[in-house]
Amino acid sequence: MIDFIKIIIKELRPAILEANPLLDFYDTINLTTGEMKTTNRNGNKVTPSKNASYNGLEFKIYDTGTIAIAGSLHKYWNNGAHNYNDFNNEAVSFVLSDLKTKFDIEPEQCILKCLEIGINITPPIPTNEILDNCLLHKTKPFEYQKNSDEGKYKQVEHNEYIIKIYNKALHYKSKGFDIKTEIMRFEIKYTTLTRLKQKGIFTLQDLIDYGLHNFKDDVLNEWQNVLYYDNTTQIESLSKTIQKRVIEYSNPNYWTGLLNNKQTENYKHHRKQLNIITQKHSNKVQEMTAEIMRKKID
Template identity: 70%
Template sequence: MIDYVKILIKNLAPSTLEANPLLNFFDNINLSTGELKTTNRNGNKVTPSKNANYNGLEFKIYDTGTITLSGSLHKYWNSGAHNFNDFNIDALLLVLNDLKNKFGIIPNQCILKCLEIGINITPPIPTNEIIDNCFLHKTKSFEHKHNSDEGNYKQWVHSQYIIKLYNKALHYIRKGFSIDIEIMRFEIKYTKMQKLNEKGIFSLQDLINYGLHNFKDEVLKEWQNVLYFDNTTRIDTLSKTIKKRLLEYSNPNYWTRLINNKQIENFKNHRKQLKEITTKNSNNIQSSISKTINNKIDFLNIKTTQIDTLTILSKRVVLKNICRVTGINISMQKDESILLSHTGLKYYYKSDKKIFEQIKRTYLSKKWFNSNFEIQIKEIAHNIRNKSSNTNNKQKRIYKPTQLNTLNMLGI
């Protein structure tokens, strides 16, 4: 659910980051004069800084000693490549742990300055059709935007936050990725921290403690605040008066005129009428999307207790009905099974997609991520077998048959 963040890092010495072999810092220097850059492209004064990038995150060390980090934690999870797949709570915790281990960045010392909470879903109808029929958010007109990271998107700007809506799949297809499903992205970008501070959220650690699942009501509320015209509305049985009204309602200019003329009560009444007509005579696309968002947020925030996302239990004691590589229960397979196989993978795909997705992330090469289901199953099982074989071979290299193994003598 978390995507873009901008954080101020406290109690971390600039020299620690500057000495880190994973980071290459560069100054913004005028090549003609040799002077440090002190103004941005708008001519506003800026504090000179050294910048470094790693896996989609930008580190900045200002001359004042201030350190900021900005970028997509979701992209970081994918080595900076993309953010169109699922990014659940376990993945987020893994990212934060990785930042701590590699750079000494501790969540309770990361003060939030900007935050995006969003959700990727597969909508019931084409994403572009949905976007085209989202007219207003509350009483705000939309803006069409484009940037190199997110492509084309629609947004509604409020004083403390921005609502963004775009076709995530289309953007990455244009970048060369193979995606065969619709992916709609809906997100809240908190540009001011007041709303978060009121929830007791000041740092990344506060955010984790608060719980991402507790943003579900807010995300759903903001989606319902979108004025959506449902193209699936059936008009055959409607009166001429209502048909005429629907024709007006289908035009975004009709709604913006009401707002611009300060006819707020009139606006509310007509919006209510649209809602009533849609509820009785359409496929209720907006409500259907709400249910999908609700279920997806629940799915992403279930912590899995069976699987260790850091080590996948590969070094633990082998127990009966437990895969010796993944540590996953394989009691649904044959009694003599020692590794998770096609049968077990298909079982988890149907009964516990959370576990399946985590196994997939760990044991499926990115080369096969967009292949069909049967190929994915085959490749995951193959990689698990290879992992087991490689571990056995390593053990044989370390402990030759003629070598005394103290661990075996101790029964370990």
């Protein structure tokens, strides 16, 4: 379930990594002046660092002596190639053991700064249909994103975390991978440590001790927080008045309009009505998807 992480390594001398033959460090310098790069493309100040990569993980040694690693542990397990397959507890243990063997990095040394927890499933209907019908998460609308590494996906950004939903099969098929089934990924990206600290998670070892399966409720709850319009709803079985209302329900602008006009109670009422209609007159895709998630995590 772990994917992207960003960690700070404590009690590890930079010289150990610098001397490692698996890491080829380079500096970012101005080729004209020979000066170290101190600002990024947006003009913001950055601390100069030496950089190296291995199997999808980026190693940084800052001039201050701080060591940071960022990247996907899931991709690391696949030699940096992909993260569309299953990454279970045994695979996580292998990766952590490999980091110890190759780089002398222990999980208790790894202070978490960012973490992605997610699950890949075979959905009950085509993934793109599910993405198109995920309208809001809580009260925020989903937006399509496109990234050269992550492909096309939907996300909602909250203060402490981001919800992402991907069509993993489509993304990696476009890269030449032979994938036979639909693959949907649902993911929580913790951008601050608040929620993790509440669980007693500060380091990578704390995360392992807590148990990845204990994120099951978090994943399922956040999926249920998705305002989902079920396109299997049998509209023809409804009265003309309800049909008109259901058509409105399928439009994310209807919901954001209620929220923008501060009609919170109206929003809650109509969301409840949508749930009732979905339960009675559809194949209950969101519920089916939750059950697949539940079984997959178990």
